[in-house]
Amino acid sequence: MFECKDIAEEASNYLDGDLPLGKRIGLFLHIVICSCCREYLQQIKQTISTVATIKPQEQHSTDTQALAEKLRAISKGEP
Numbered sequence: 001m002f003e004c005k006d007i008a009e010e011a012s013n014y015l016d017g018d019l020p021l022g023k024r025i026g027l028f029l030h031i032v033i034c035s036c037c038r039e040y041l042q043q044i045k046q047t048i049s050t051v052a053t054i055k056p057q058e059q060h061s062t063d064t065q066a067l068a069e070k071l072r073a074i075s076k077g078e079p
C-alpha cells in the first residue's frame with residue numbers, strides 16, 4: 001500500500017507517465033483516498049505548467065541559480 005512519502009517520491013514520475021502500471025494504480029488508489037496528496041499532485045502539475053511557460057524566456061540565460069530560486073518561490077506559493 002502506498003503512503004504519502006511514496007507519493008512525494010514518485011509524483012514527478014507519475015505525472016510524466018514513467019511508472020509501471022502496477023505502481024500507477026497504487027498511487028492512483030492512494031490519491032483517491034488522500035486529499036493531501038491530491039492537492040500535492042495538483043501543485044506539482046501547476047508548477048510544471050508554470051515552468052513550461054517560463055522556460056522560453058530563460059533560454060538565453062545561463063543563470064540556473066536564479067531559475068532555481070524562482071522555482072522554489074513558486075513551489076512555496078510565494079508571489
Ligand SMILES: [Zn+2]
Nearest residue numbers: 003004034037
Ligand atoms: Zn497521502
